Amino acid sequence: MKQHLGRQSGVQNVEVSLIDGKVEITPKEDGQLDPFQLLKATFDSGVTAAEMDVTARGKVVKDSSGNLALQIGPNQSFALVPNELSRGLDSLVGSQTIITVRGQLYKKPPGKKQKVDASTPLKLLILTVEKKE
């Protein structure tokens, strides 16, 4: 799995801990990383991803449906799951403020081994807002 993930575009380093089932992925400095492709690659290597947490920097924007999203690249953004923290970011829409957040991007639904559903876009549930610049 380490090799499989390491081959994905934008990945600099992969650390796997067999004891606690944790995988840490360090992106390349200027690389565009696609978390969905990482989830797919994990599944393709015969392992089930139970949870994916990310730390990301980006701008708070509103998507075409008027929902809050974190834009982390010119063509990459994640819709935010509404919670207390995301509501607090509403005032940053349209500003040049860059925020760094830690959040949950994927959690496996309860049940058996399950393939990642490509039709469901990943949504970011903000757990902590680490920095506003």
Place this chain on the structure above:
Amino acid sequence: MNKRVALLLLLECLIAPVSQAQIKHIEMRVEGMT
């Protein structure tokens, strides 16, 4: 000349925040790993 420098600075201010935006770290919890 000054106008050109000012335009470059303005352009940098507009582009820089988006170019700094990125995924910094990813952590996954997996099941079924041997």
